[in-house]
Amino acid sequence: xxxxxxxxxxxxxxxxxxxxxxxxxxxxxxxxxxxxxxxxxxxxxxxxxxxxxxxxxxxxxxxxxxxxxxxxxxxxxxxxxxxxxxxxxxxxxxxxxxxxxxxxxxxxxxxxxxxxxxxxxxxxxxxxxxxxxxxxxxxxxxxxxxxxxxxxxxxxxxxxxxxxxxxxxxxxxxxxxxxxxxxxxxxxxxxxxxxxxxxxxxxxxxxxxxxxxxxxxxxxxxxxxxxxxxxxxxxxxxxxxxxxxxxxxxxxxxxxxxxxxxxxxxxxxxxxxxxxxxxxxxxxxxxxxxxxxxxxxxxxxxxxxxxxxxxxxxxxxxxxxxxxxxxxxxxxxxxxxxxx
Numbered sequence: 256x257x258x259x260x261x262x263x264x265x266x267x268x269x270x271x272x273x274x275x276x277x278x279x280x281x282x283x284x285x286x287x288x289x290x291x292x293x294x295x296x297x298x299x300x301x302x303x304x305x306x307x308x309x310x311x312x313x314x315x316x317x318x319x320x321x322x323x324x325x326x327x328x329x330x331x332x333x334x335x336x337x338x339x340x341x342x343x344x345x346x347x348x349x350x351x352x353x354x355x356x357x358x359x360x361x362x363x364x365x366x367x368x369x370x371x372x373x374x375x376x377x378x379x380x381x382x383x384x385x386x387x388x389x390x391x392x393x394x395x396x397x398x399x400x401x402x403x404x405x406x407x408x409x410x411x412x413x414x415x416x417x418x419x420x421x422x423x424x425x426x427x428x429x430x431x432x433x434x435x436x437x438x439x440x441x442x443x444x445x446x447x448x449x450x451x452x453x454x455x456x457x458x459x460x461x462x463x464x465x466x467x468x469x470x471x472x473x474x475x476x477x478x479x480x481x482x483x484x485x486x487x488x489x490x491x492x493x494x495x496x497x498x499x500x501x502x503x504x505x506x507x508x509x510x511x512x513x514x515x516x517x518x519x520x521x522x523x524x525x526x527x528x529x530x531x532x533x534x535x536x537x538x539x540x541x542x543x544x545x546x547x548x549x550x551x552x553x554x555x556x557x558x559x560x561x562x563x564x565x566x567x568x569x570x571x572x573x574x575x576x577x578x579x580x581x582x583x584x585x586x587x588x589x590x591x592x593x594x595x
Contacts, residue, residue: 296311296330297310297311297328299327299328299329299330300327300328301325301326301327301328302315302317302325302326302327302328302347303324303325304317304319305317305318305319309352310328310349311328311330311331311332312331313331313332313349313350313351313490314349314350314351314352314472314474315328315334315347315348315349315350315474316346316347316348316472316474316476317345317346317347318345318346318347319338319342319343319344319345319346320342320343320344320345321341321342321343321344322338322339322340322341322342322343322345323338323339323341323342324336324337324338324339324342324345324347324479325337325338326347326477328349331489331491332349332350332475332489332490332491333349333363333487333488333489333490334347334348334349334486334487334488334489335485335486335487335488336477336485336486336487337484337485338479338482338483338484338485339483340481340482340483342479342481342482343480343481344478344479344480344481345478345479346476346477346478346479347476347477348377348474348475348476348477348488348490349474349475349488349490350376350378350472350473350474350475350476350490351472351473351474351492352472353470353471353472353473354378354379354380354452354470354471354472354473355452355470355473356452356453356456357452357473357492358449358450358451358452358453358492358493358494359376359449359450359452359475359490359491359492360448360449360450360490360491360492360493360494361391361447361448361450361475361488361489361490361491362446362447362448362488362489363446363447363486363487363488363489364446364485364486364487364488365392365446365477365484365485365486365487365488366484366485366486367392367393367394367395367482367484368394368482368483368484369394369395370394370395370479370482370483370484371394371395371396371479371480371481371482372393372394372477372478372479372480372482372484373388373390373392373393373394373398373476373477373478374390374391374392374393374446374475374476374477374486374488375388375389375390375391375475375476375478376388376389376391376450376452376473376474376475376476377389377473377474377475377476378470378471378472378473378474379427379428379470379471379472380466380467380468380469380470380471381428381429381467381468381469381471382467382468382469383434383435383465383467384427384428384429384432384434384467385434385435385436385437385466385467386422386427386434386435386436386437387436387437387438387459387466388436388437388438388439388440389415389439389441389450389452389455390438390439390440390441391441391444391445391446391448391450392441392444392445392446393440393444394482394484397440398438398440399416399418399438399440401420402418402419402420402436402438403418403419403420404416404417404418404587405417405418405419405459405462405463405464405516405517406458406461406462406514406515406516406517406587407513407514407515407587407589407590408439408454408455408458408512408513408514408515409511409512409513409514409590409591409592410451410454410455410458410512411448411449411450411451411454412448413441413442413443413445414441414442414443414589414590414591415439415440415441415442415455415458416438416439416440416442417437417438417439417458417459417462417464417514418437418438418440419435419436419437419438419464420435420436420438421433421434421435421436422434422435422436428471435464437459437464437466439455439458439459442589446488449494451494451512452473454512454532454533457514457532458512458514458530461514461516461530462514462516474490475488475490510533510534510594511531511533511534511537511592511593511594512531512532512533512592513529513530513531513537513539513590513591513592514529514530514531514532515527515528515529515587515588515590516528516530518576523580523581524550524578524579524580524581525578525579525581525585526576526577526578526579527576527577527579527587527588528574528575528576529541529555529566529574529575529576529577529590530573530574531573531574531575531592532573533594534594534595535568535573536568536594536595537567537568537573537592537593537594537595538565538566538567538592538593538595539555539565539566539567539590539591539592540563540564540565540566540590540591540592541563541564541565541566541577541588541589541590542562542563542564542588542589542590542591543561543562543563543564543579543588544584544586544588545584546581546582546583546584547561547579547580547581547582547584547588548560548561548579548580548582549561549564549577549578549579549580550578550579550580551577551578552566552575552576552577552578553571553575553576553577554569554571554572554574554575554576555567555568555569555571555575556568556569557575557577564577564588
């Protein structure tokens with residue numbers, strides 16, 4: 256199968272290379288695939304040509320357009336991959352045939368080097384057609400570059416930038432279509448952890464980004480574009496420690512989630528709205544950028560005016576807002592949240 260693949264923005268200003276390979280992979284015939292049972296363990300299986308299916312109870316997808324990329328399906332939710340610069344574009348991973356608001360744990364090693372490659376929880380919905388990503392790690396190219404920033408969400412021990420972009424007449428699970436892509440891009444890169452998918456779905460919805468009602472697949476994917484690298488990833492459903500390291504405690508702030516969204520903007524200041532979930536007793540910290548200061552706040556007890564500004568409940572619920580004097584710096588502050 257051939258496809259007109261998008262190029263990364265380093266080649267075309269203002270465009271984003273956004274896992275289009277996976278869209279092509281899904282365009283292959285996958286109807287009727289069901290999750291296999293695990294009555295017996297399946298042997299390791301190395302893929303070097305395009306294929307989707309199930310292995311040891313997990314859905315998998317593998318696609319490349321050329322070169323020496325390969326993916327080996329191993330026990331349970333584990334897969335390994337490697338690729339070199341003979342490969343123009345490839346993507347693959349293990350997960351589930353139907354996406355949901357599940358909690359996903361993953362662990363392993365990911366070696367992007369100084370290359371254009373991503374590690375992300377990746378999926379699709381229909382009605383409307385949406386392609387979505389929770390990016391945990393990446394190489395030389397940040398996929399948030401050039402996308403429309405919609406806010407942030409703090410969850411699972413880190414802060415993610417929320418973004419939206421659009422693909423026009425591009426490959427999708429339903430052939431060439433025009434559709435939106437929703438992004439959560441982790442500011443603190445990692446290759447093992449827990450992803451509370453519902454927190455991202457809810458944060459997107461609060462920012463006006465609504466997924467479709469019909470979920471297609473959801474996999475923990477590795478992608479490489481005109482690059483070289485490798486990964487060894489194990490994925491499973493549930494939390495309480497990463498796969499392969501069950502004794503790891505969850506992050507201290509994993510039960511406190513804070514999402515930033517845009518308010519009004521004026522000539523010298525801008526408003527931000529903050530939505531907190533997961534707990535009714537919280538401390539939110541906004542780390543303002545150089546020269547910025549808090550000029551006003553509402554629905555929370557806010558301490559400080561510059562640098563690290565903290566907010567706590569004041570009896571007006573879990574949603575509050577601030578007005579920030581920009582001082583010619585319009586970058587949003589980073590945000591963290593902890594319970595108590």
